[in-house]
Amino acid sequence: MKILLVGSGGREHALAWKIKASRLCDRLYIAPGNVGMEALGELVPIAAGAVTELTHFAATQKIDFAVIGPEDPLALGLVDALAEKKIRAFGPTRSGAQLEADKTFAKKLMREARIPTAEGRCFSAVRDALAYVESRTEPLVVKAAGLARGKGVVVCRDPVAALDAVRNIMEKKVFGPAGAAVVIEERLEGPEVSLLALVDGHTAYLLEAARDHKRIGEHDTGPNTGGMGAYSCPDLLAEDLLKRAESEIIVPLLDALRRQEIDYRGVLYAGLMLTAGGPKTLEFNCRLGDPETQPLLMRLQSDLVEAMLACSEGKLDQITLQWRPEAAVCVVLASEGYGWKADPEVTRGVPIDGLEAAAALPDVQIFHGGTTRREGRIVTSGGRVLGVCAVGADVAAARRRAYAAVDKIHFAGMQLRRDIAQI
Numbered sequence: 148m149k150i151l152l153v154g155s156g157g158r159e160h161a162l163a164w165k166i167k168a169s170r171l172c173d174r175l176y177i178a179p180g181n182v183g184m185e186a187l188g189e190l191v192p193i194a195a196g197a198v199t200e201l202t203h204f205a206a207t208q209k210i211d212f213a214v215i216g217p218e219d220p221l222a223l224g225l226v227d228a229l230a231e232k233k234i235r236a237f238g239p240t241r242s243g244a245q246l247e248a249d250k251t252f253a254k255k256l257m258r259e260a261r262i263p264t265a266e267g268r269c270f271s272a273v274r275d276a277l278a279y280v281e282s283r284t285e286p287l288v289v290k291a292a293g294l295a296r297g298k299g300v301v302v303c304r305d306p307v308a309a310l311d312a313v314r315n316i317m318e319k320k321v322f323g324p325a326g327a328a329v330v331i332e333e334r335l336e337g338p339e340v341s342l343l344a345l346v347d348g349h350t351a352y353l354l355e356a357a358r359d360h361k362r363i364g365e366h367d368t369g370p371n372t373g374g375m376g377a378y379s380c381p382d383l384l385a386e387d388l389l390k391r392a393e394s395e396i397i398v399p400l401l402d403a404l405r406r407q408e409i410d411y412r413g414v415l416y417a418g419l420m421l422t423a424g425g426p427k428t429l430e431f432n433c434r435l436g437d438p439e440t441q442p443l444l445m446r447l448q449s450d451l452v453e454a455m456l457a458c459s460e461g462k463l464d465q466i467t468l469q470w471r472p473e474a475a476v477c478v479v480l481a482s483e484g485y486g487w488k489a490d491p492e493v494t495r496g497v498p499i500d501g502l503e504a505a506a507a508l509p510d511v512q513i514f515h516g517g518t519t520r521r522e523g524r525i526v527t528s529g530g531r532v533l534g535v536c537a538v539g540a541d542v543a544a545a546r547r548r549a550y551a552a553v554d555k556i557h558f559a560g561m562q563l564r565r566d567i568a569q570i
């Protein structure tokens with residue numbers, strides 16, 4: 148079958164790697180992809196958010212199945228547009244993608260369905276938001292309600308910081324239009340975990356658990372990023388906790404979506420905090436996590452395309468996924484300025500050395516997130532440049548392999564955390 152993969156990050160490189168390995172894939176197109184994916188499929192120069200062009204391409208090329216990586220095209224209704232042309236796709240429709248694209252919608256749904264989450268309120272007027280902060284004494288978290296590439300959340304030290312956050316998000320629009328409304332919630336404490344499930348409209352199938360590291364700095368310091376590394380291993384979450392998260396969070400959410408007449412198909416990603424009072428939901432995403440997908444897919448033995456097709460066809464009950472019993476670790480190598488500066492100010496165009504030597508190591512895969520070719524050389528082209536991934540018998544062995552590969556790679560200004568998967 149002819150498959151179109153949409154997106155250009157490390158998640159999409161990992162997806163392309165698994166899709167290419169599927170017995171169902173005859174031909175793979177990737178829009179727009181990046182230089183790291185060239186050997187896996189045909190790169191199509193259409194941006195991930197260009198819904199009309201992507202739909203036209205898929206129709207004229209007679210694409211059998213489209214896999215949508217990032218949230219933006221989902222929120223823009225790419226799956227709806229493809230469905231009108233009778234093209235099957237992996238990912239929710241625009242109404243389902245609201246779960247991620249509109250934190251106000253997600254919060255209301257969680258409240259209705261009595262899903263454990265941080266106590267919070269939604270505001271679209273800056274005055275009301277400021278008044279609410281002034282009336283609170285507990286530590287707060289201020290979130291831009293719209294899509295902000297994983298960066299629209301400010302965990303506040305004190306009430307003054309929360310007031311600043313409201314002004315920055317709603318008045319100065321530091322996260323752009325995503326800050327037209329905010330969600331202000333209590334600050335929770337505890338380890339975080341990403342729980343991902345495949346969903347086919349009625350059934351949910353939990354993927355193995357993964358954990359990402361969101362702060363730019365070691366020991367979880369500095370600003371939040373999209374993720375500086377991740378790992379996945381068997382038994383990351385105890386069985387009883389998984390069961391609890393499934394019955395208290397995933398299942399009630401699917402019921403609530405159905406009550407809203409939303410036929411949700413694709414990935415449901417719950418960002419959880421394991422608090423003293425049990426698992427609580429920080430956010431929902433409507434797609435696979437990046438970088439979590441990278442170590443996760445390194446462990447997946449089953450045919451990914453079969454599973455994604457089953458999602459879109461409502462046949463998830465016919466699928467069982469097999470996972471490698473080992474651990475996988477992904478260390479992100481990021482550009483100078485990533486995490487600290489606004490995206491356009493992050494350094495780009497820097498030549499990268501050592502890619503081949505690193506990729507030649509056993510059980511290592513290097514997924515490209517922000518690279519391009521210039522004058523015959525591979526150079527940086529974005530914030531998160533590479534996801535250096537390795538599999539090992541346990542987390543410690545996978546870490547050693549991943550960092551051995553990292554140590555062969557160099558580019559000027561390279562940022563990384565040395566404490567990924569150090570639990």
Ligand code: AMP
Pocket residue numbers: 265288290297300302332333334335336339361371418429430
């Ligand atoms: P989100 O995009 O909502 O997952 O938030 C990004 C990150 O902010 C999370 O991974 C947490 O580290 C942190 N965060 C979000 N909400 C809360 C909360 N209510 N309490 C503490 N930390 C939070």
Ligand code: GLY
Pocket residue numbers: 297359373374432435436437438439
């Ligand atoms: N790694 C977090 C995310 O994909 O949102």
